[in-house]
Amino acid sequence: MEINLNGKKIQSRSKTIMELVLERDLNPGSLIAELNYKIIKQENWEKTAIKHGDNIELLSFVQGG
Amino acid sequence: MLEKDFFIKTEKQPDMENDALLLGGVKFSSRLLTGTGKFSSRKLIAPMLEKSGSKMITIALRRVDPDAEQENILNYIPGSVTLLPNTSGARTAEEAVRIARIAREAGCGKFIKIEVINDMHYLLPDNNETVKASEILAKDGFIVLPYVMPDIMTARQLYDAGAAAVMPLGSPIGTNRGLEMKPIIKIIIEKSKLPVIVDAGIGRPSHAAEAMEMGADAVLVNTAIATSKDPVLAGEAFGLAVKAGRMAYLALMAEKKDYAAASSPLTGFLRE
Numbered sequence: 001m002e003i004n005l006n007g008k009k010i011q012s013r014s015k016t017i018m019e020l021v022l023e024r025d026l027n028p029g030s031l032i033a034e035l036n037y038k039i040i041k042q043e044n045w046e047k048t049a050i051k052h053g054d055n056i057e058l059l060s061f062v063q064g065g
Numbered sequence: 066m067l068e069k070d071f072f073i074k075t076e077k078q079p080d081m082e083n084d085a086l087l088l089g090g091v092k093f094s095s096r097l098l099t100g101t102g103k104f105s106s107r108k109l110i111a112p113m114l115e116k117s118g119s120k121m122i123t124i125a126l127r128r129v130d131p132d133a134e135q136e137n138i139l140n141y142i143p144g145s146v147t148l149l150p151n152t153s154g155a156r157t158a159e160e161a162v163r164i165a166r167i168a169r170e171a172g173c174g175k176f177i178k179i180e181v182i183n184d185m186h187y188l189l190p191d192n193n194e195t196v197k198a199s200e201i202l203a204k205d206g207f208i209v210l211p212y213v214m215p216d217i218m219t220a221r222q223l224y225d226a227g228a229a230a231v232m233p234l235g236s237p238i239g240t241n242r243g244l245e246m247k248p249i250i251k252i253i254i255e256k257s258k259l260p261v262i263v264d265a266g267i268g269r270p271s272h273a274a275e276a277m278e279m280g281a282d283a284v285l286v287n288t289a290i291a292t293s294k295d296p297v298l299a300g301e302a303f304g305l306a307v308k309a310g311r312m313a314y315l316a317l318m319a320e321k322k323d324y325a326a327a328s329s330p331l332t333g334f335l336r337e
Contacts (some may be wrong), residue, residue: 001254008129026129030137032171037163039170057128059167064125064153065100065109065239065287 001052009064018045021058081312086283088260089175089229093120096277097307098149098262099300100287101125107141111295114146117300118308123287125176126164126171127154128244149210153176158197165202178232179211180329188238193217196226203227212264214232215249218333220257231257232285234265235276239288241268243315244275254280270306278318 003012005020014020017033017040033040034057040048050056085092100123101110114122142148147246148300150168155161158181165177179202180195192213199211208229213219215233223231233250236242244250254261260282267273268289276284286303293299 012292027135030135030139031129032126032167034167039167060129060135061124061150061168061171061173062127062136063101063104063138064127065102065123065152065285065291 003050004055006057015049016046017048017050020050030060095120096311097304098283098285099290101138102287104296105292107138107269110141112297113142113290113300114143116297117304121149123149123151124152126168147176148173149176149178151180153180155181156183158194161198162201165207175206176208179209190214191218196222199228200226201225215246215253217252217256221251224258228259230260232261232262232264236265236266238265240266241289242266243268243272251279251315270302273303274306274310277307278313280314
């Protein structure tokens with residue numbers, strides 16, 4: 001299926017946010033996930049399903065002034 | 066032996082112990098705000114905070130880059146220091162509001178530095194969009210610290226919008242040129258009912274002291290500390306400068322004059 005991840009269309013087989021994070025080789029520790037403009041708490045990533053056409057943002061805090 | 070009277074303090078001692086900075090009802094023991102940007106090593110941030118005394122530091126929010134090393138900047142900031150997420154990257158009020166809400170939901174507290182920039186050359190903030198975002202976020206319970214071009218009307222609008230301070234820039238971000246906007250900032254300090262935090266462009270401790278002497282409530286320094294050869298020492302220097310400037314302000318320093326005024330009596334010895 002095709003999803004919109006961080007502003008880019010990508011193909012993914014992941015069924016949940018957690019699967020997507022691991023599929024992209026990311027460390028969940030420091031991540032913030034937004035599914036269709038709604039923040040999904042990390043404890044709910046495993047049970048939050050994603051589907052074709054979803055808009056997902058994976059964000060983190062970085063250095064900045 | 067000196068008389069006891071010699072040690073009697075002047076009537077109005079500036080009370081530095083109780084001179085906390087108050088932002089949105091929260092007290093801060095330091096009037097130096099710092100930023101996490103541009104440090105060559107994140108490990109320098111904690112000792113810089115300790116030496117400078119700064120109790121509030123900015124962070125930014127970004128999309129993760131799967132190819133870059135993942136950093137969790139929050140691991141490098143001591144728990145005693147208040148996080149000030151910024152909305153950098155936002156070009157409209159709407160985008161700033163979205164970033165602010167994400168930061169809060171991610172557990173970063175109620176403080177937000179609103180930064181709306183769509184002039185990508187000089188990186189000057191968009192005051193209109195900033196006022197709009199401030200109003201929305203203040204109503205939403207945030208403690209809003211808006212970064213703006215120094216402007217009196219904007220300062221007033223931010224007060225009406227419910228902001229907790231106004232943060233005029235001294236000079237463009239990262240230029241280290243100091244208080245180029247000094248005359249306007251001075252008027253804002255005089256007229257604004259909100260605390261005034263001079264943000265951006267402060268390149269040297271003397272600039273920070275100058276802002277504080279003038280009556281600014283605080284300054285925010287990032288680049289000058291982070292890109293110095295020794296950010297921990299630079300942080301300490303800025304901490305001292307902010308304190309010195311504040312003390313000077315509280316001590317009601319004498320005004321500049323156009324003509325000389327002798328500090329010793331000119332008459333009474335060699336001639337009348």
